[in-house]
Amino acid sequence: xxxKLTGGRIIDPAHDVNDVVRDxxxxxxxxxxxxxxxxxxxxxxxxxxxxxxxxxxxxxHIGGGKVNIARTMLPEDHxxxxxxxxxxxxxxxxxxxxxxxxxGYRYAEMGYTAGFEPAVLPINARQAHMEMHDTPIIDKGGxxxxxxxxxxxxxxxxxxxxxxxxxxVAWTINHAQAVGLxxxxxxxxxxxxxxxxxxxxxxxxxxxxxxxxxxLHRLSRAVQExxxxxxxxxxxxxxxxxxxxQTTLDTIQGAEGVPMHLTHIQFHSYGTEGDFKFSSGAxxxxxxxxxxxxxxxxxxxxxxxxxxxxxGDNMRQFAGAPHAHPNKWVCMDIECEAGCGxxxxxxxxxxxxxxxxxxxxxxxxxxxxxxWRIFLTTDHPNGAPFTSYPHLIKxxxxxxxxxxxxxxxxxxxxxxxHLASLDREYSLYEIAIMTRAGAAxxxxxxxxGHLGIGAAADITVYTDNSxxxxxxxxxxxxxxxxxxxxxxxxxxxxTWGTTHVVKPEYDVSIEKPLQQYFDKFHTLKMSNFKISxxxxxxxxxxxxxxQPLHKGGRL
Amino acid sequence: MIKEINATTRxxxxxxxxxxxxxxxxxxxSWQSGxxxxxxxxxxxxxxxxxxxxxxxxxxxxxxxxxxWVSSFNTAVTPPQxxxxxxxxxxxxxxxxxEPEVYIPVGVPGIDHEGRTFRSDSxxxxxxxxxxxSGLPSVFEVLxxxxxxx
Ligand SMILES: [Zn+2]
Numbered sequence: 040x041x042x043k044l045t046g047g048r049i050i051d052p053a054h055d056v057n058d059v060v061r062d063x064x065x066x067x068x069x070x071x072x073x074x075x076x077x078x079x080x081x082x083x084x085x086x087x088x089x090x091x092x093x094x095x096x097x098x099x100h101i102g103g104g105k106v107n108i109a110r111t112m113l114p115e116d117h118x119x120x121x122x123x124x125x126x127x128x129x130x131x132x133x134x135x136x137x138x139x140x141x142x143g144y145r146y147a148e149m150g151y152t153a154g155f156e157p158a159v160l161p162i163n164a165r166q167a168h169m170e171m172h173d174t175p176i177i178d179k180g181g182x183x184x185x186x187x188x189x190x191x192x193x194x195x196x197x198x199x200x201x202x203x204x205x206x207x208v209a210w211t212i213n214h215a216q217a218v219g220l221x222x223x224x225x226x227x228x229x230x231x232x233x234x235x236x237x238x239x240x241x242x243x244x245x246x247x248x249x250x251x252x253x254x255l256h257r258l259s260r261a262v263q264e265x266x267x268x269x270x271x272x273x274x275x276x277x278x279x280x281x282x283x284x285q286t287t288l289d290t291i292q293g294a295e296g297v298p299m300h301l302t303h304i305q306f307h308s309y310g311t312e313g314d315f316k317f318s319s320g321a322x323x324x325x326x327x328x329x330x331x332x333x334x335x336x337x338x339x340x341x342x343x344x345x346x347x348x349x350x351g352d353n354m355r356q357f358a359g360a361p362h363a364h365p366n367k368w369v370c371m372d373i374e375c376e377a378g379c380g381x382x383x384x385x386x387x388x389x390x391x392x393x394x395x396x397x398x399x400x401x402x403x404x405x406x407x408x409x410x411w412r413i414f415l416t417t418d419h420p421n422g423a424p425f426t427s428y429p430h431l432i433k434x435x436x437x438x439x440x441x442x443x444x445x446x447x448x449x450x451x452x453x454x455x456x457h458l459a460s461l462d463r464e465y466s467l468y469e470i471a472i473m474t475r476a477g478a479a480x481x482x483x484x485x486x487x488g489h490l491g492i493g494a495a496a497d498i499t500v501y502t503d504n505s506x507x508x509x510x511x512x513x514x515x516x517x518x519x520x521x522x523x524x525x526x527x528x529x530x531x532x533x534t535w536g537t538t539h540v541v542k543p544e545y546d547v548s549i550e551k552p553l554q555q556y557f558d559k560f561h562t563l564k565m566s567n568f569k570i571s572x573x574x575x576x577x578x579x580x581x582x583x584x585x586q587p588l589h590k591g592g593r594l
Numbered sequence: 595m596i597k598e599i600n601a602t603t604r605x606x607x608x609x610x611x612x613x614x615x616x617x618x619x620x621x622x623x624s625w626q627s628g629x630x631x632x633x634x635x636x637x638x639x640x641x642x643x644x645x646x647x648x649x650x651x652x653x654x655x656x657x658x659x660x661x662x663w664v665s666s667f668n669t670a671v672t673p674p675q676x677x678x679x680x681x682x683x684x685x686x687x688x689x690x691x692x693e694p695e696v697y698i699p700v701g702v703p704g705i706d707h708e709g710r711t712f713r714s715d716s717x718x719x720x721x722x723x724x725x726x727x728s729g730l731p732s733v734f735e736v737l738x739x740x741x742x743x744x
Contacts, residue, residue: 102625104717110624114642117628123638130639132628138640139625165710165719170625234604357600372606373717562713567720574710574721578734 041066042521043079046086047500050467052476053092053489057468063090065496068520072492085500088515091471092488093152093497095478098272098302098337099419101142101179102156102170104163105349105379108369109136109420112381113347115365128530135346135383135420143175144530145426150499150514153178153536154425155482157221157272157302158351160184162376162563164215165570171538172581176524178487178497178536182272183215184351186222186254187229188376190556192247201260208261209545210553214569218482218539218586219269220262223351224276225251228378231354238354240276240289251276252293259297265543266588268483270298270335275307278355282311284320291327291334300481303339303418304328305400313455315391319399325406328413335481336407337414340400340431341393342423347383349421356380375560386423394452398445404435405461410472414481429512435465436507483586484539496521537584538575609715614667615703617712618719653678666700666733683733701730 044063049056064071064079100106110117110133117132122141124130131141146154154174159167159181171179185191185208194204208220226249227238233245240252259271275290277283287307290299301307310318328334345364350356353370357380360368364385372378386393400422407413415432419425434441442459453459465473479488486495498518504510513528524532550565557565575583599605612620620630627633629642632649645651652658653676661680663673669688673680679695682688686699703709704722709732712719731739 107621107624107716110628111630114629117640117642121639124635130627130635132640136628138628141628162718165721166621166712169622169710169719173626232604360597370600371717372604563718563720571721 040081041071041074041079043082044085044090044498044500045082046084047088047090048503049490050089050091050471051490052468052472053479054491056490063490063498065498065518065521068496068522070490070492070494070496083516085515087503089467089501089503089510090490091150091499091501092475092479092490092494093499093517093519094150094474095482095484095488096146096151096154096416096419096425097414097478097482098157098339098416099154099425100156100158100349100421101154101174101419102139102181103159103167105158105351105381106136106170107166108379108381109347109349109383110138112367112369113383116345116347116383127533134426135424136349137424139170139173140175143177147176147517147519147525147530148528149426149428149512150501150517150525151177152497152499152517152519153180153484153487153539155179155218156181158182158184158223159215159217159221160351160373160377160379161188161211161215162373162561162568164217165574168216168538168570168575172575172577175533175535176519176530178539178584180218180482180539181215182219182221182269183211183217184221184223184377185211186225186258187227187378189229189560190375190553191254191257192226192229192244192249195249195253195257196247201257201264203549204257205261205265206545206549207553208258209265209543210549212267213542213545216538216540216570216575216583218541219267219272220258221272221274222254222258223274223377224278224354225254225258225273227251227276227354228351231357231378232372236354236358237280238276240286240293255290255293255299256295259294259299263297265545266590267541267543268586268589269481270300270333272300272302274302274350274352278306278350278352279309279359280355281309281317284308284310284324287320287324288327291331294331294333296333298333298335300335300337302337303416303421304336304403305339305341305396305422306418308399308403315451317392317395318455319395319402321399321402321406325403328407329409332412335412335414336403337416337418338400338403339416339418339422340404341386341396342417342427342430343386343388343393343397344423345383345385346420346423347381349379349381351377351379353378353380356382359384374562388448391449391452394449395455397448398452398456398458401434401441402456402458402461404465405458405463410465410469411477411480413473414478415470415473429508429510432465432470432511433506433508436470438462438464482539483541483589485587535580537582539584539586541586541588543588612712612714612716614665614671615711617714617716618710621712621716621719650674663694664733666702683736686728686730698736699730700733700736701728703732706730707732
């Protein structure tokens with residue numbers, strides 16, 4: 040079956056193609072050359088339409104224990120977003136923390152064809168995968184979390200060599216079936232267990248004597264040396280703390296040229312100036328990002344309304360719990376590995392702090408020069424639900440819309456930003472970089488995020504519309520692996536995406552100390568920790584795609 | 595109380611509860627529908643009401659004419675007495691005080707077929723492996739076959 044999309048305006052930044060009219064041919068789920076005999080089985084006229092690869096959300100909390108806690112915690116939020124089953128679709132609920140089926144449908148309807156869960160707890164990676172397995176249409180994958188786990192901290196306290204740490208990281212990525220490595224409040228989640236309430240970059244964990252700087256250094260090197268394409272994914276120290284911009288600047292400096300991805304940078308870009316002792320650090324942070332080419336960021340934009348924050352950073356979530364709206368929350372210590380905190384939150388446009396957070400996020404988007412190194416996220420659902428992406432795209436692409444919104448916000452906050460003077464408007468090409476080509480490159484997906492020959496036929500077709508929110512919320516067609524899954528913004532076919540993983544090589548000798556560690560401290564056996572390939576495939580609906588390692592990796 | 599103690603020092607409570615697969619059902623129901631158990635799909639969408647959807651209450655009030663009882667771990671976990679027609683997907687070997695209208699013997703996850711289960715605090719899930727070849731179908735296989743036949 041050969042399908043031809045005729046006459047579309049192609050935007051494919053991975054191949055420097057910007058708004059070029061070209062036909063696309065699809066066979067067996069892949070983009071192929073024009074057939075030599077010119078014969079096609081089906082043709083869809085997309086002339087005048089804007090064509091991009093399927094969008095990729097490189098940081099979205101869609102699966103795992105804390106997402107499920109968030110779901111259970113918010114029946115009132117679900118009640119406002121209830122979806123009936125249809126002949127094709129299963130029922131579901133949820134605005135801030137949607138059910139898995141609903142999550143897949145909503146992403147596909149917006150032209151997204153992949154989403155990556157950024158906080159996979161190693162001992163419960165299985166649950167994250169099970170939830171993603173029940174998320175239809177989109178591809179998925181996870182970044183597994185280390186950095187407050189006792190095994191690493193013990194190794195570091197004992198001054199283990201880098202090779203041993205590399206082995207442990209590679210082992211964990213393999214057996215948690217992950218595509219990258221995440222660190223959350225490095226060492227801080229562990230420090231909270233010993234009643235430390237904050238941990239600065241150079242502050243020692245009371246028990247292990249290890250600093251966040253050491254942890255970032257060890258883990259970022261490990262990721263680089265084992266050849267994992269996605270740089271260490273860092274949720275830094277001091278999230279949400281006024282003045283944390285200095286920590287962030289020090290973190291960027293401290294990376295010493297090693298690739299590092301700083302996630303939801305908006306939450307880490309705060310100064311202490313002004314009457315409210317809370318100010319924007321976006322200009323300084325953006326300048327540092329522009330200067331340090333090894334650094335990538337996603338923004339974690341906040342948008343106004345009810346949502347829920349779910350994070351592994353229980354030290355900071357506990358500190359934020361008094362702001363819970365509605366007034367209920369959960370914080371947990373998780374033995375040997377990490378923690379988690381779920382705090383519902385309502386961002387208010389007439390709150391000085393929330394209004395300024397909105398401005399800081401947008402300032403960051405507009406002041407970071409290179410769209411290949413900044414990514415469009417709301418840290419779903421922490422800043423806002425992912426369904427608000429079309430609105431966010433409009434804010435980036437339409438200065439007058441942005442300034443109209445700005446003029447309605449808390450008046451003192453308006454005085455604390457120079458957002459109104461930023462003239463930049465993102466182009467469609469830049470949006471395609473942030474949400475497709477750049478994201479695929481960052482995650483390490485060789486065959487996604489572009490429209491070259493051999494790429495997976497994940498394709499989104501839009502009608503150009505100067506109202507960018509309207510344009511991006513309802514594509515004409517979405518193709519997933521060559522099959523039309525969405526027509527006129529409606530899901531018309533259910534497919535099941537693949538799970539992207541990497542398989543860095545490790546020396547099995549690491550299993551000897553790990554075996555002892557599991558036997559002594561863990562509640563499950565090491566053999567049960569490991570998630571087999573068969574578990575991902577499960578009933579045949581799932582599949583595993585092993586992405587290539589970088590050169591320098593040993594495979 | 596735990597929350598208050600944590601203002602100055604550290605304290606944790608360990609929730610223990612949920613057996614015979616309860617924790618697992620609750621977790622899966624939460625991610626698939628957004629709601630835990632005691633959710634009805636009568637109106638074509640998930641409707642959560644822990645009082646109205648309490649199955650014991652429903653049966654006691656004769657509000658339902660059909661009970662489907664799924665119990666694949668423990669032969670002692672049998673359906674409650676009720677006037678509803680009863681279909682049981684139960685672990686092979688189950689004995690009944692009142693014979694149900696239909697009884698389909700099934701295997702046990704982790705003995706007769708693969709599966710996964712959650713620890714009682716629902717933080718950790720473990721794989722269940724197939725240990726013997728009993729020929730007994732899993733609940734999943736039975737339900738899939740029924741769906742196929744419809
Ligand atoms: Zn996040």
